[in-house]
Amino acid sequence: MTQATSGNGGSSYEVVVVGGGTAGLSAALVLGRARRSVLVVDAGEPRNAPAAHIQGYLSRDGMPPAEFLAEGRREVKAYGVEVVQGRVTAVRQDGHGEGEFEVTVDEGRVVRARRIVVATGLVDELPDLPGFAERWGRDVLHCPYCHGWEVRDQAFGVLASPFVGAHQALMVTQWSKDVTLFLHTVRELPEQDLRRLDAAGVSVVEGEVGGLVVEDDRLTGVRMADGRVIPRTVLFAGPRPVPRDTPLTALGAETQDTPFGPYPAVDPTGRTSVPGVWAVGNAAGPMEQVINAASAGYRAGAAINGDLLLGALDRAAEAQG
Ligand SMILES: Cc1cc2nc3c(=O)[nH]c(=O)nc-3n(C[C@H](O)[C@H](O)[C@H](O)COP(=O)(O)OP(=O)(O)OC[C@H]3O[C@@H](n4cnc5c(N)ncnc54)[C@H](O)[C@@H]3O)c2cc1C
Numbered sequence: 425m426t427q428a429t430s431g432n433g434g435s436s437y438e439v440v441v442v443g444g445g446t447a448g449l450s451a452a453l454v455l456g457r458a459r460r461s462v463l464v465v466d467a468g469e470p471r472n473a474p475a476a477h478i479q480g481y482l483s484r485d486g487m488p489p490a491e492f493l494a495e496g497r498r499e500v501k502a503y504g505v506e507v508v509q510g511r512v513t514a515v516r517q518d519g520h521g522e523g524e525f526e527v528t529v530d531e532g533r534v535v536r537a538r539r540i541v542v543a544t545g546l547v548d549e550l551p552d553l554p555g556f557a558e559r560w561g562r563d564v565l566h567c568p569y570c571h572g573w574e575v576r577d578q579a580f581g582v583l584a585s586p587f588v589g590a591h592q593a594l595m596v597t598q599w600s601k602d603v604t605l606f607l608h609t610v611r612e613l614p615e616q617d618l619r620r621l622d623a624a625g626v627s628v629v630e631g632e633v634g635g636l637v638v639e640d641d642r643l644t645g646v647r648m649a650d651g652r653v654i655p656r657t658v659l660f661a662g663p664r665p666v667p668r669d670t671p672l673t674a675l676g677a678e679t680q681d682t683p684f685g686p687y688p689a690v691d692p693t694g695r696t697s698v699p700g701v702w703a704v705g706n707a708a709g710p711m712e713q714v715i716n717a718a719s720a721g722y723r724a725g726a727a728i729n730g731d732l733l734l735g736a737l738d739r740a741a742e743a744q745g
Contacts, residue, residue, distance in 0.1 A: 437463045439728060440527045440537035442512045442671055445470040447705025447717035448543030449496035454725025456503030460732070463537070464500065465529050467511040471545050471706060472570075472714070474561030479570050481715045492714075515540060515671040517698075525700065539700050539728045542688075543721065544668035546706040551583070551663065555636035563643040564636070564659045568592075569713065572599035581646050581656035582626075583633060584610040587684060588662030590617035590626075596660055597624045604654060606646060608633045629654060665710035672696060672703060684710050693727035694720055702728060 439455050441448040444466025455462045472478065472489045479485055484492060497507050514528040518536070525537045548566065550557050556564055565571045580603045582593040590613050593605040604627045607613070613621075613628075621628060629648070637645035637653055645653040665684050669677075672688050678697035679686035687709060694702040702724040705717035712720060 435534070436536045437461045437506075438537070438732060439463075439539045439541060440465065440512075440525070440535060441541040441543055442515065442527070443467070443541075443543035443545060443668075443705075443707065444497065444507055445493065445543060445545050445705060445717065446496070446714050447545075447707070447712070447721040448541060449493065449500055450718040450721025451541045451543065451702075451704060451725040451728070452500045452505045452507075452721075453496070453503070454722050455729060456500050456505040458725070458729040460729060462500075462505045463535060464505060464507045465510050465512050465527070466507065468509055469545075471548065472561070475570070476562075477574075478714050479573065480713060481718075484714075512671060515674060517675065539732065540671070540702070541694075541721075541724055541728070542669070542671050542696075542701065542703040542707050543705050543717075544671065544707045546665045546667045546710060548663040549666055551585070551661065553633060553635055555638055556661075559636060559638065559643055559659070563657065564661060566660065566662055567713075568596050568599055568660070572596065575658045576600060578602070578657045579655060580604070581606055581654065581659040583659060583661040584608050584613075585662045585664075586610065587664060589613060590621055592660050592662055593626050594620055594624055597626065600658075601625060603627070604629055604646075604656065606633050606654075607631070665706070667707050667710075669703075669707060672698070672701070672707075675701060677701065677703070682710070692723065694724040695727060 438460045439462045441452050441464040444464040452462050452464050477486050510529045513531045516526050518524050518526045525540050527535050576599045580596050580600045582605045584607050597603050606629050632649040634649035635647045637647050645655045647653050675698045678689040680689040688696050688703045690703050690708050694704040696703050704720040704724045706712050
């Protein structure tokens with residue numbers, strides 16, 4: 425076992441964590457406390473950066489995302505974990521034994537690792553609608569559990585998409601009774617959805633949306649392609665969540681089909697099909713909220729520590745004959 429050292433700027437670690445959001449830092453915390461040498465490389469673009477606050481994380485409800493992660497970095501560094509700002513541009517198996525990897529940071533520094541945690545998160549592929557990206561995380565929202573309380577009882581719009589259909593419109597009625605579903609490019613809804621929308625009192629607007637109306641830095645309406653404006657102060661939408669899985673695909677990790685497209689196939693600890701490689705948080709599943717990402721990182725950290733320890737003991741026992 426290697427005693428972790430702080431800021432060693434070295435070239436060899438027991439574990440390299442790719443991505444220092446909640447999931448990656450949580451794995452690093454467990455591993456640092458288990459006296460493992462750990463490098464966290466983080467490009468500094470957490471998914472919830474546009475949001476003012478993290479909601480729904482017991483004891484951290486309402487904390488700004490940047491403050492939460494700064495606190496996480498401070499905690500892991502106290503256990504000797506090295507955290508660097510940068511982007512992992514390549515991960516490859518170097519063939520010098522089981523679980524040996526070469527990790528390239530910013531196409532320059534190359535470090536070695538025996539285990540890899542991919543905690544790179546996902547990209548929300550926003551619809552190409554004027555004004556949408558500027559309002560994302562402010563009054564254009566994806567998750568009622570993250571934001572519903574804060575915008576309760578306002579005039580909600582919901583943009584239908586192939587990923588969420590009518591489901592999101594039904595869910596948000598828990599937070600406002602004034603809900604309009606914009607079918608946009610969705611041509612037809614199943615009969616059961618239509619019955620439920622009717623029962624929930626959701627208005628359904630056919631036709632494509634052309635953009636958003638913003639006044640005084642606030643959403644005030646949804647503009648249809650035909651020019652009609654429907655007053656709304658909040659718009660829920662379900663962009664396509666695409667995992668940042670380049671390191672995993674480069675290593676040949678198996679994927680599984682989900683309604684959102686392929687995601688890495690992982691066991692309950694985040695272990696992928698590539699020996700020595702774990703995937704956690706939104707890199708492994710689009711539904712992971714901050715608290716789930718933290719939990720996934722914890723499970724992976726503990727599993728990796730056990731894997732390293734038992735592997736070392738097996739090799740020692742074998743050497744003893
Ligand atoms: C607008 C918005 C608001 C949200 N609000 C909430 C909320 O209130 N409550 C809640 O529970 N959840 C919320 N979420 C969900 C939350 O963002 C995710 O649950 C959480 O970010 C997942 O953590 P993660 O560590 O898996 O990924 P992330 O937080 O996205 O972190 C991944 C990190 O990896 C880095 N990275 C990526 N590729 C590389 C690379 N190649 N090399 C190095 N680093 C890399 C990224 O830059 C990033 O820093 C919200 C999401 C959005 C979009």
